[in-house]
Amino acid sequence: MISDSQRKTLEFIRRYVAEHGYAPKLHEIADGIGIKSRGVVHRYVQALTDQGYLEHEPGKHRGLQLADVDGANESENTLTLPLLGKIAAGMPIQAIPGQDEISLAEFFLGPGRFALKVQGSSMIDAGILDGDVAVIKQQNHAHSGEIVVALIDNDEATLKTIKYQAGLVQLIPANQSMQPMIFEPQRVQIQGVLVGSFRRY
DSSP, X not given: OOOHHHHHHXXXXXXXXXXXSSXXXXXXXXXXXXXXXXXXXXXHHHHHHHTTSEEEOTTSTTOEEEOOSTTTTHHHHHTEEEEOOOOOXXXXXXXXXXXXXXXXXXXXXXXXXXXXXXXXXXXXXXXXXXXXXXXXXXXXXXXXXXXXXXXXXXTEEEEEEEEEETTEEEEEOSOTTSOOEEEOGGGEEXXXXXXXXXXXX
């Protein structure tokens, strides 16, 4: 078994290789998993190499490679689901089998991401219900129309759609029975932007 930090490192390397076609350097891995020490990254990479998840060619530029061995895809398999087709939410249609997969890591994992459990019904028209888990990308800025975690007066955090208008900040609920909240900009701090949400039935 690999540690959570090693698994996070391996998942970042896999995403990087899939996107760029070659492996990241140590400083790129450090940036990608949100740590500063290349030495720590080197230990993670060495541990993954020792366990057969990675291979390294000494002296080669970007010589790190993903190993194609049994068990090396354990993390990937636990973070993907088969995407079997489409299904209507109204009138029933036949679900069409396919060969694709959907990556949970692509949606929910990554540097600076965190989860919050939703309380209340202010975002129900956006499909976000009481008890859902919201996955947030941590950042201190957002564009109008994005769903954000906003801290009001350094005291109360809320999940709302943000809108900038006439020098003011509007935090707009997705619930027709509720009114937007309007604040001076200095009263609102953006803590993150919604990536996705999920619930268990």
